Amino acid sequence: MRLGELDREIVRLALPALGALAVEPLVSMTDTAFVGRLGAEPLAALGITTALLSLFFVVFNFLSYATTPRVARSLGADGRGAAMEQAGHALWLALLLGLLATAVLELxxxxxxxxMGAGGAVQPLALGYLRLRALAGLAILWLMAAHGIYRGLQDTRTPFWVTFWVNAANVVxxxxxxxxxxxxxLGAALASVLAQSAGAVWFYLNLKRLGAVRPWPGAAPLRPFLKVGGEMLVRTLSLVGAITLAAAVAARVGTVAVAAHQVAWQVWLFIAMSVDALAxxxxxxxxxxxxxxxxxxxxVADRLLAWGLAVGVLIAALLALGRPWIPRVFTDDAEVLAAVGGVWVLLWAPQPLNALVFVWDGIFMAAERFRFLAAAMLLAAGAGAVEMLLVVPMGWGLAGVWWGMILINAVRALTLAWGYWRARMV
Known part of the structure; x- marks a missing residue:
């Protein structure tokens, strides 16, 4: 394959993935926009349950991460039939875990x-919303597995269009x-359940046509997925813990600091989502x-890293140039804007390094080195946590919080670079 062809293949996979990543958060954003018009109590109930559901279902994201490399490697080595066998295993696991997730949430x-601290009039609202949204548990996990399958089949366009139409249906x-x-x-909950269920049914029908819907394979083929799930859980909880600690420390610095941190974090999150398309x-x-x-x-891996570095440099330049305007999208409070300005360089300067970290993550996931990724994240989160716990006593302010965020990715970069230098990718 010529280098230009490889570049085109990277773009062919990354662009639709970027679209799907950009569209995916719209379910909760749409709910928030509409429910916000109902008053403070429904909005508070929505906020509580959305946070709870996000934390609950992130535990199952291994259904996507574990499925993609298994399907893709089987596709490359043994053809579509072997890939569909792996896809069938993922779908069965999604079915079982989806039913379990729904039962746990309902119970x-x-x-x-x-x-989650819901009280007064908010509590029954949150309970009703949660119980109705829980009915989409199977659909949510099926969607996760299906995304992983299609990515493994080198098709990111189909997940993009399913995600797009699911969100369009949810809006209507x-x-x-x-x-x-x-x-x-409750209408917001029902809309999300129906839209996500429709997406799951669409995936089911198409995957059945492709030959991925198969008889029960027994428990043994599902165990490798569950092993990855345990390793990914360590990685996910380490990352979530570090992010939560950063917000908590910013809150202790002060009201303006935590508001500025929220603005900076939203920008960082959007960028991370964009670069994740390369991963x-x-x-x-x-x-x-x-x-x-x-x-x-x-x-192939080296070329992906080159793309990551180039995209990271471009993002850093855009953020640096956008300093006068980007924060104003989120707030017009003068104190908050000043606080954001104080940490803006800490947001844009590390972007080339951050982009490399995300691409390395994708490479190691493809190599099914999930235990190594979990260890790297645990080490990085621990280093960042130590630094952030010193922010308040040392008086480092919001800048100290963001130096902690930089430290996390710097440790990840060093660990992943070392692993990449000495690793056999096959």
Whole structure:
């Protein structure tokens, strides 16, 4: 394959993945926009349950991460039939875990709502919303697995269009159920359940046509996915813990600091989501070449890293140039804007390094080195946590929080670079 062809393949995978990543948060954003018109109590209930559901379902994101490399490697090594066998295993696991997730949420809903601090009039609203949204548990996990399957099949366009139409349906149903039908907060929940279920059904029908829907394979083929799930859980909890600690420390610095941190974090999150499209391309391509042409794996991975570095430099330049305007999208408070300005350089300067970290993540996922990724994240989060715990006593302010964020990715970069230098990708 000529270098230009490889570049085109990277773009072919990354651009639709970027679109899907950009569209995906619109379900919760749409709910927030419409429910916000119902008053403070429904909006508070929505905020509580959305945070709870996000934390609950992130535990299952391994259904996507573990599936992509297994399907892609099988596709490269043994063809579509072997890839569909792996896809079938992922779908069965998604089915079982989806039913379990729904049952757990329904059973523990009252306790979970109280745990999140919902009280007064907010509590019954949050409980009703959570119990209705929990019915989409199977659909959500099926969507996760299906995304992983299609990425492994080197197809990111299909997940993009499914994600797009799921969100479009959610917007229409949200408005219809909340306002003309007068269902309020429950209407928002029902809209999300129906939209996500429709997406899951669409994936089911297409995957059945492709041959991925198969008889029960027994428990043994599902165990490798669960092993990855345990390793990914360590990685995910380490990252979530570090992010949560950063917000908590910023809150202790002061109200203006935590507001500025929220603005900076939203910008950082959007950038991370954008660069993650390259990580998805890395998962799909590197895994496929591991099966199809192992001798080219390192060259493919190196090219992906070059793309990551170039994109990181571009993002850094855009952020630096956008300093006078970007923060004003989120706030017009003079104190908050000044605080954001004080840490803006800490936001844009590390972007080339951050982009490399995301691409390395994708490469190591493609190589199915999930235990190494978990250890790297645990080490990095620990280093960042130590630094952030010193922010308040040392008086480092919001800049100290963001130096902690930089430290996390710097440690990840060093660890992943070392692992990449000495690793065999096949």
């Amino acid at each position: 523990l809903a009252p306790w979970l709502v109280r745990l 149903l949200d408005y219809l159920f909340i306002f003309p039908l007068g269902m309020g907060l 998805i391309a890395a998962q799909a391509l590197v895994a496929r070449y591991r099966g199809e042409d192992p001798a080219r794996v390192r060259a």
